[in-house]
Amino acid sequence: MSSSWSCWRSDAGDRADLYHERVVIRRAEATDLAKVERVARATWPGAYAGIIPNEVQRRLLDSWYAPQSLNRALAAEGSSLFVAESDGDVVGFAEFVRRSPESAELTRIYVLPASQRGGIGTRLLGAGLAQCAAEGLTRLTVSVERDNSLGRRFYEKSGFGEPKEHFQQLQGYVLDLVEYRRPIPIPFPESR
Numbered sequence: 001m002s003s004s005w006s007c008w009r010s011d012a013g014d015r016a017d018l019y020h021e022r023v024v025i026r027r028a029e030a031t032d033l034a035k036v037e038r039v040a041r042a043t044w045p046g047a048y049a050g051i052i053p054n055e056v057q058r059r060l061l062d063s064w065y066a067p068q069s070l071n072r073a074l075a076a077e078g079s080s081l082f083v084a085e086s087d088g089d090v091v092g093f094a095e096f097v098r099r100s101p102e103s104a105e106l107t108r109i110y111v112l113p114a115s116q117r118g119g120i121g122t123r124l125l126g127a128g129l130a131q132c133a134a135e136g137l138t139r140l141t142v143s144v145e146r147d148n149s150l151g152r153r154f155y156e157k158s159g160f161g162e163p164k165e166h167f168q169q170l171q172g173y174v175l176d177l178v179e180y181r182r183p184i185p186i187p188f189p190e191s192r
Helices: 030-047 054-064 067-075 120-134 149-157
Strands: 006-010 016-020 023-027 079-086 089-098 103-111 139-145 161-170 173-183
Touching (some): 030 089, 079 120, 103 120
Antiparallel strands (some): 023 079, 079 089, 089 103, 161 173
């Protein structure tokens, strides 16, 4: 699945600038994994400042974004990893994992800070929803840190609802999470 996009980008304040940036959303390949790690390492400090301690962030990044971990995610049955590419560089990514015959989970989605607020996250989400719909799945869930107001706002604006709080312990640290869910739209039949 590939597409290009020009959109209005609204930065802090009321001023909106039209930016022309060709962004392609596609399935990730093994050659993209180092760039996926780079995006994660660039986005986590801002996304989790004051939420997840820096040392815990480093441990989780070292574990979840190590080459062998990303290779497993790329090859895992039921996992779909998409990247957003601009000018030959990966600027965002999202992973969707099938959890049951009816549902999938959005396990990670990040866009470089300089590329945020331009619709790339929405397009990554759309690629995953289309893939899930093609597989006959009907529900998508996502868990986000309770205090991550930007992430929560993104999911709520993207049609996620039914928030339910829960906790998860990872490497000796407890994450205070909110799980959201949303329906996966049924694809329109192709015209013949």
